[in-house]
Amino acid sequence: MLRILIDMDDVMADATKQFLDLYERDFGIRYTKEQLHGTKLSAIVPPEHKQKVLMYPHRKGFFKDLPVIENSKEVIEELNKRHEVFIVSAAMEFKHSLYDKFEWLAEHFSFIPWKRRVFCGDKTIAKGDVLIDDHDFNLSLFAGRAIVFTAPHNVHYTEYERLDGWLDAHHFF
Amino acid sequence: MLRILIDMDDVMADATKQFLDLYERDFGIRYTKEQLHGTKLSAIVPPEHKQKVLMYPHRKGFFKDLPVIENSKEVIEELNKRHEVFIVSAAMEFKHSLYDKFEWLAEHFSFIPWKRRVFCGDKTIAKGDVLIDDHDFNLSLFAGRAIVFTAPHNVHYTEYERLDGWLDAHHFF
Incomplete structure (x- = not known):
């Protein structure tokens, strides 16, 4: 044992799908898991969206x-x-x-x-x-x-x- | 290090003080820490009070x-x-x-x-x-x-x- x-x-x-879903809802763009190859969503979105993406896990309910x-x-x-x-x-x-x-x-x-x-x-x-x-x-x-x-x-x-x-x-x- | x-x-x-405080509030009896020597409050209260005492830590705010x-x-x-x-x-x-x-x-x-x-x-x-x-x-x-x-x-x-x-x-x- x-x-x-x-x-x-x-x-x-x-959690990755939750990031992609929230991003699509906020910005109307759907990234795929394939596009995240070797990195995270916050690293590939336009720089002006990065802070918002990084804040997603702080939201109540994100992990629920x-x-x-x-x-x-x-x-x-x-x-x-x-x-x-x-x-x-x-x-x-x-x-x-x-x-x-x-x-x-x-x-x-x-x-x-x-x-x-x-x-x-x-x-x-x-x-x-x-x-x-x-x-x-x-x-x-x-x-x-x-x-x-x-x-x-x-x-x-x-x-x-x-x-x-x-x-x-x-x-x- | x-x-x-x-x-x-x-x-x-x-936490022990919180148990004693809540018990006093609920039942009007103040046990002291000395009376708990070697045991816990739930073990020395009258049997009919035990279940209520055991539920104290389930209350929202107990640990806060x-x-x-x-x-x-x-x-x-x-x-x-x-x-x-x-x-x-x-x-x-x-x-x-x-x-x-x-x-x-x-x-x-x-x-x-x-x-x-x-x-x-x-x-x-x-x-x-x-x-x-x-x-x-x-x-x-x-x-x-x-x-x-x-x-x-x-x-x-x-x-x-x-x-x-x-x-x-x-x-x-």
Whole structure:
């Protein structure tokens, strides 16, 4: 049995889609995930829109409405039967994200008990055997097995094992 | 430089006093901290009051109004200059505690940056050199140096180093 730490944004919850949706609503332009290859929306929009995009996660409700990433629920529920799954999410930067993420987990991942939920800032605090995350700044400092979950902004990472969608998880555990 | 993990309730924030205050308001009886020696309020009130006492932490605002434990602010601010202080608090059991604790830290401990704040359930997830906590179920599973912070319910613990008020901290670090 492994202790598997799983990130939320762009691993369980489709934060990227929320950015694209909000941007389209505000500016009438639809970027695609393909256009984000290796970067984030705030880096490719016209400079005068950047500040507004960076403020999206500060909005109340931003993290509450996120779509569930394809197959994440079914696969994580299955993993959770054989391993000790902890949800480890950065949620201290944006005031409303705490409540929004709490509600989101209650709605979509109620099978993860409250004892296995962690909201933090710096993930170097988290101890486990495996970390599944979308960001180099988390993966690179993790002492255990670091697995990158494919998201548009991390397609160029080469230094980690890669989980390319949740159906791939059976190759790992 | 040590990574020092510090619990909130009954270490930084006087949750015990909040229990005693609410109980007095509801039932007109003032218990003292001395009467709680080795136990908690819910264990010594008349059985018919127990359920109400156990529900106090579920109330919105319970964790927001807690008095700051004597000298904790000054001593932790000083420790934070020489060490890496993380606040590690159980905040997943009670829905409103997330927001209340976030606000409480912002008000009283704004010098602890958001990256050094952790709200969790099971503290075995937390990695550090030192844990200062009031509960055996956290201290006993910690891999580093476990220090009990004196609170009425833990006066009988003998298996840990003991921090008997924050002014004692200079003996430890």
